[in-house]
Amino acid sequence: MSKRQHISAVVNGDPVDFLTDPGATLLDALRDDLGLTGSKEGCGSGDCGACSVILDGRLVCSCLVLAVEAEGRRVETIEGMADGSKLHPLQQKFLEHAALQCGFCTPGLLVAAKALLDVNPDPTESEARYWLAGNLCRCTGYDKVIRAVMDAAAELRQVRV
Amino acid sequence: MSHVEFIAPTKPEQAAAALLAGGAHARPLSGGTDLLVQLRSGRLPPGLIVDLKRIPEAIGIRQEGGGFVIGAATPGAALSEHRALGLAWPGVVEAANLIGSTQVQGRASMAGNLCNASPAADSVPALVAARATCVIVGPGGRRTAPVGSIAIGPGRTSLAPGEFVLEIHLPPRPARSGDAYLRLIPRTEMDIAVVGAGVNLTLDGDGVVTEAHVALGAVAPTVLLVADAGAALIGTKADEAALAALDAAARAACNPISDKRGTIEYRTKIAGVLARRAATIAYGRAEKRA
Ligand SMILES: Cc1cc2nc3c(=O)[nH]c(=O)nc-3n(C[C@H](O)[C@H](O)[C@H](O)COP(=O)(O)OP(=O)(O)OC[C@H]3O[C@@H](n4cnc5c(N)ncnc54)[C@H](O)[C@@H]3O)c2cc1C
Ligand code: FES
Ligand code: FES
Numbered sequence: 348m349s350k351r352q353h354i355s356a357v358v359n360g361d362p363v364d365f366l367t368d369p370g371a372t373l374l375d376a377l378r379d380d381l382g383l384t385g386s387k388e389g390c391g392s393g394d395c396g397a398c399s400v401i402l403d404g405r406l407v408c409s410c411l412v413l414a415v416e417a418e419g420r421r422v423e424t425i426e427g428m429a430d431g432s433k434l435h436p437l438q439q440k441f442l443e444h445a446a447l448q449c450g451f452c453t454p455g456l457l458v459a460a461k462a463l464l465d466v467n468p469d470p471t472e473s474e475a476r477y478w479l480a481g482n483l484c485r486c487t488g489y490d491k492v493i494r495a496v497m498d499a500a501a502e503l504r505q506v507r508v
Numbered sequence: 509m510s511h512v513e514f515i516a517p518t519k520p521e522q523a524a525a526a527l528l529a530g531g532a533h534a535r536p537l538s539g540g541t542d543l544l545v546q547l548r549s550g551r552l553p554p555g556l557i558v559d560l561k562r563i564p565e566a567i568g569i570r571q572e573g574g575g576f577v578i579g580a581a582t583p584g585a586a587l588s589e590h591r592a593l594g595l596a597w598p599g600v601v602e603a604a605n606l607i608g609s610t611q612v613q614g615r616a617s618m619a620g621n622l623c624n625a626s627p628a629a630d631s632v633p634a635l636v637a638a639r640a641t642c643v644i645v646g647p648g649g650r651r652t653a654p655v656g657s658i659a660i661g662p663g664r665t666s667l668a669p670g671e672f673v674l675e676i677h678l679p680p681r682p683a684r685s686g687d688a689y690l691r692l693i694p695r696t697e698m699d700i701a702v703v704g705a706g707v708n709l710t711l712d713g714d715g716v717v718t719e720a721h722v723a724l725g726a727v728a729p730t731v732l733l734v735a736d737a738g739a740a741l742i743g744t745k746a747d748e749a750a751l752a753a754l755d756a757a758a759r760a761a762c763n764p765i766s767d768k769r770g771t772i773e774y775r776t777k778i779a780g781v782l783a784r785r786a787a788t789i790a791y792g793r794a795e796k797r798a
Contacts, residue, residue: 352514368512369512369513369514369557370511370512370514370547370554372544372548391548392545392548392549393541393545393608393609393611393612394698396609396611399611402614405583405585405614405615406610406611406614407611407614407615408541408611408612408615410544410548411539411540411541411544411545411612411615412540412544412615413514413537413540413544413557413559415514415516416516416540416559416561418516459610459611462610463610477697478610479610480609480610480696480697480698481608481609481610481611481612481697481698482609
């Protein structure tokens with residue numbers, strides 16, 4: 348076994364410290380060391396997006412990031428999205444539009460959609476579809492997901508004015 | 509992935525020394541979108557991983573000497589956010605941005621695309637057509653090499669032990685220059701190129717092509733710079749006769765394989781078609797860039 352390394356990072360605004368094997372992924376560390384099991388492993392190869400997190404402001408697949416790379420960095424996961432018991436508008440709209448069935452892809456889709464609305468509050472439908480092309484969903488057929496994202500974007504624009 | 513060791517040096521020379529000391533299983537890490545997939549699948553044996561992202565020169569885009577310097581580990585998302593780069597080199601940026609999903613763009617670099625040495629790497633034909641060079645750091649110091657000299661076969665590079673790419677340089681851009689990259693994939697997103705074509709050209713005041721470079725991906729073991737295809741455009745206004753000559757030259761240069769994505773005949777035909785279309789787009793962009 349390689350020597351475990353001590354990592355300090357900021358996850359969802361909170362400073363965290365953990366010990367990790369240098370070969371472990373950020374997804375492993377989030378789920379197994381920090382108990383944040385919202386991010387899922389669908390493929391482990393960057394294809395499905397179920398493990399999506401925001402790392403220093405950029406959307407990434409946490410299955411393709413080493414946990415040791417997170418030293419000193421900021422990580423945002425699905426667990427940081429709701430404000431206490433108040434759901435984020437994206438989460439609320441996913442429920443209203445029935446944009447999930449089994450829910451396995453949902454945390455990744457929500458994080459990816461949030462990253463989109465952070466940089467582009469008024470996306471066209473086709474921009475939203477391209478942005479989310481790296482998030483695979485086996486159940487919904489995507490239409491309801493896109494409707495929820497467009498609706499949440501509209502609501503967030505209302506809140507901003 | 510046990511038995512992996514990891515370091516993140518801040519100086520290029522430290523990275524080169526560590527890579528040399530780490531031996532055959534030591535690997536530079538940029539975005540990890542190839543490296544971590546290969547390590548996790550067991551295709552690569554575990555060893556020392558040298559993260560380049562804490563080396564200041566390896567990150568970011570700088571305008572220097574009339575051209576652009578792109579840090580080796582700069583992710584695709586940063587390229588698309590850089591306005592001046594997109595105006596000067598729209599073809600290079602569109603090629604890099606075709607790599608994977610938004611998530612992959614958050615990490616994937618052009619140097620990683622280049623050094624992974626896939627014949628279908630999307631950013632490489634655009635970089636080769638752009639006459640880009642790379643600054644390579646190794647145990648013996650620094651050297652500069654054309655981007656087209658890095659890959660020597662599928663998965664194999666010309667980099668010596670301990671060497672890695674620190675920067676990619678795009679040359680100064682004359683007025684009335686344009687570039688474009690097109691690839692064919694069976695779907696609209698997230699697939700590997702059946703063929704890729706990059707064209708970069710410069711016009712004179714009358715719209716006559718004075719310089720042209722055409723590069724093709726996925727039609728040979730490495731990306732091809734097709735000199736005859738570029739020559740077919742020079743002295744013309746990229747009219748139908750010139751495009752037909754370019755198409756024929758592109759097809760003649762192809763040496764592809766048949767696989768599930770396309771047969772030899774299909775790839776060869778498409779190489780000509782994409783080269784033609786990319787040339788037309790590059791020409792239109794050059795006319796607009798006074
Ligand atoms: C879901 C998915 C979709 C993809 N789609 C595409 C696509 O459409 N088109 C495409 O071309 N590719 C695609 N790829 C492959 C990959 O994303 C690209 O090749 C990417 O550009 C690699 O860059 P990276 O920074 O992640 O490289 P890394 O994974 O960090 O490195 C790749 C290789 O290069 C070496 N290396 C990295 N940096 C350097 C350096 N500076 N100097 C020397 N060696 C170095 C590494 O040791 C490794 O061997 C895809 C990958 C995934 C996971
Ligand atoms: S688990 Fe990371 S992309 Fe599928
Ligand atoms: S809801 Fe089941 S995978 Fe998307």
